[in-house]
Amino acid sequence: MAGDCLKIGIVGAGFIVKASHVPAIAQSEKCVIKGFFDIKKELADESKKLYLRQLKKHKNPLLETAIAETKSYDSLESLIDDVDIINIATPPKYHLENLRAAVDAGKHVICEKPLERNWWAVNAYSDTFQAIRDKKVKFVLHTQAIWNPLVQAGRNLLENGIVGDIDRIRILQQGKDPKHTVALPALWDKFNSGGGSLTDIGPHPYSVMQYWLGGKYKPVNVKANLLSATIPVRTIGGKPGTKVTVEDDAHVTITWRDDAGHELCGDLEATWNKRDWANGSRCGGPSIMNYEARGSKGVLTFPYALFNLSRPIGLGAGYVFRGEDGSRSALKFKIPPPGIEDASFFDEFMDVINGNTRARNDLEFAEDMLKVFGAAYLSRKRGFVDVTLDEFMTYANDIAKDFPKPDDQIVAVIRDLFVDF
Numbered sequence: 534m535a536g537d538c539l540k541i542g543i544v545g546a547g548f549i550v551k552a553s554h555v556p557a558i559a560q561s562e563k564c565v566i567k568g569f570f571d572i573k574k575e576l577a578d579e580s581k582k583l584y585l586r587q588l589k590k591h592k593n594p595l596l597e598t599a600i601a602e603t604k605s606y607d608s609l610e611s612l613i614d615d616v617d618i619i620n621i622a623t624p625p626k627y628h629l630e631n632l633r634a635a636v637d638a639g640k641h642v643i644c645e646k647p648l649e650r651n652w653w654a655v656n657a658y659s660d661t662f663q664a665i666r667d668k669k670v671k672f673v674l675h676t677q678a679i680w681n682p683l684v685q686a687g688r689n690l691l692e693n694g695i696v697g698d699i700d701r702i703r704i705l706q707q708g709k710d711p712k713h714t715v716a717l718p719a720l721w722d723k724f725n726s727g728g729g730s731l732t733d734i735g736p737h738p739y740s741v742m743q744y745w746l747g748g749k750y751k752p753v754n755v756k757a758n759l760l761s762a763t764i765p766v767r768t769i770g771g772k773p774g775t776k777v778t779v780e781d782d783a784h785v786t787i788t789w790r791d792d793a794g795h796e797l798c799g800d801l802e803a804t805w806n807k808r809d810w811a812n813g814s815r816c817g818g819p820s821i822m823n824y825e826a827r828g829s830k831g832v833l834t835f836p837y838a839l840f841n842l843s844r845p846i847g848l849g850a851g852y853v854f855r856g857e858d859g860s861r862s863a864l865k866f867k868i869p870p871p872g873i874e875d876a877s878f879f880d881e882f883m884d885v886i887n888g889n890t891r892a893r894n895d896l897e898f899a900e901d902m903l904k905v906f907g908a909a910y911l912s913r914k915r916g917f918v919d920v921t922l923d924e925f926m927t928y929a930n931d932i933a934k935d936f937p938k939p940d941d942q943i944v945a946v947i948r949d950l951f952v953d954f
């Protein structure tokens with residue numbers, strides 16, 4: 534393969550690989566897809582064809598090499614042998630076994646969100662992660678929103694003190710494509726996904742919250758305000774009358790603490806249904822997400838569609854700042870090209886591997902996220918009370934100790950969290 538280009542092997546060639554990974558990697562000249570492995574070989578073949586079409590569309594000079602060398606593989610092992618990086622995009626239940634095989638072979642790892650179904654999986658297979666902790670191989674979790682220049686602009690505004698000291702942050706996200714969600718029964722199976730909308734959509738608002746806080750705060754406490762199947766019976770995977778056994782709407786308040794002991798609240802909503810705050814009030818505009826930071830000087834809100842008088846006349850994306858003094862100002866930004874966040878994500882990880890920068894979504898971030906989600910499920914189970922991350926870890930340990938095998942422990946923790954759902 535060409536020059537110092539890094540070779541990626543993709544495991545799982547379903548929805549997200551076609552919608553996001555392949556189009557993004559086809560824009561990069563720092564990396565090339567060496568191959569795909571999927572238990573359904575025809576999907577790997579389709580993704581390979583899509584990759585070649587995308588390289589052509591972008592007039593990427595790597596097209597020639599890809600035509601000669603990119604292929605679909607018959608086994609994970611043979612794919613691992615041929616690449617520098619394994620990119621895991623299977624359902625969450627299979628993330629860990631693929632990650633383990635990649636890390637054992639000394640390969641870098643990109644993993645789709647969430648890292649696993651439940652934090653216990655990460656704890657039970659702790660040895661797997663040692664090579665990542667020892668920085669022998671690099672790791673990043675894919676939650677693309679924070680690579681979007683508009684979301685980065687929000688972080689810059691906050692860092693420059695637009696709202697003063699932040700005391701509350703609210704990040705809400707709705708599943709972009711409810712039909713896709715409903716078409717995939719596996720997403721509604723807690724033993725496959727770890728939960729419902731919180732584990733599926735929650736990684737996006739969680740990552741924006743952590744990122745907007747400058748990565749300087751750690752989550753310490755969680756309280757679920759609402760976590761339920763608001764539509765208890767649905768047509769899922771074409772089967773009418775299917776009983777829903779995971780949440781389709783989650784409102785969670787996270788307490789974040791910095792090194793100096795300063796605490797602030799983060800309200801996170803992850804929904805497969807409708808966007809509203811936990812108190813039932815409507816929020817935001819027609820967008821699938823709504824971000825807000827409140828501080829001593831005022832409130833910053835995103836996104837707003839703003840009328841843009843510069844040419845071409847049209848809508849621009851932007852932030853609105855409402856000052857404590859009643860002032861209101863609109864902050865306009867150019868709308869970035871679609872998919873730019875994915876392209877930046879892959880390019881940046883190549884720089885991480887080459888030692889030029891640090892991974893934004895590192896292992897600690899991915900693990901903290903799973904602790905927060907676990908604590909949220911435990912909070913619901915205990916009657917919507919506060920649960921510290923330490924309490925959740927102790928709870929998971931108590932459940933797991935009765936089962937000798939790690940895989941049974943993971944299932945036991947998930948089953949217990951949802952036992953009365």
Ligand SMILES: NC(=O)c1ccc[n+]([C@@H]2O[C@H](COP(=O)([O-])OP(=O)(O)OC[C@H]3O[C@@H](n4cnc5c(N)ncnc54)[C@H](O)[C@@H]3O)[C@@H](O)[C@H]2O)c1
Pocket residue numbers: 544545546547548549550570571572573576622623624625627645646647675676677717733
């Ligand atoms: N970042 C995002 O915006 C985003 C969006 C959707 C999904 N995701 C994540 O991407 C991952 C995949 O989701 P999806 O919607 O693409 O699912 P999908 O079901 O469409 O695709 C998963 C693919 O993995 C294959 N597969 C299953 N087990 C395998 C194994 N052991 N080895 C190899 N292949 C295997 C399946 O055949 C399927 O083609 C999940 O972790 C999900 O949370 C992320």
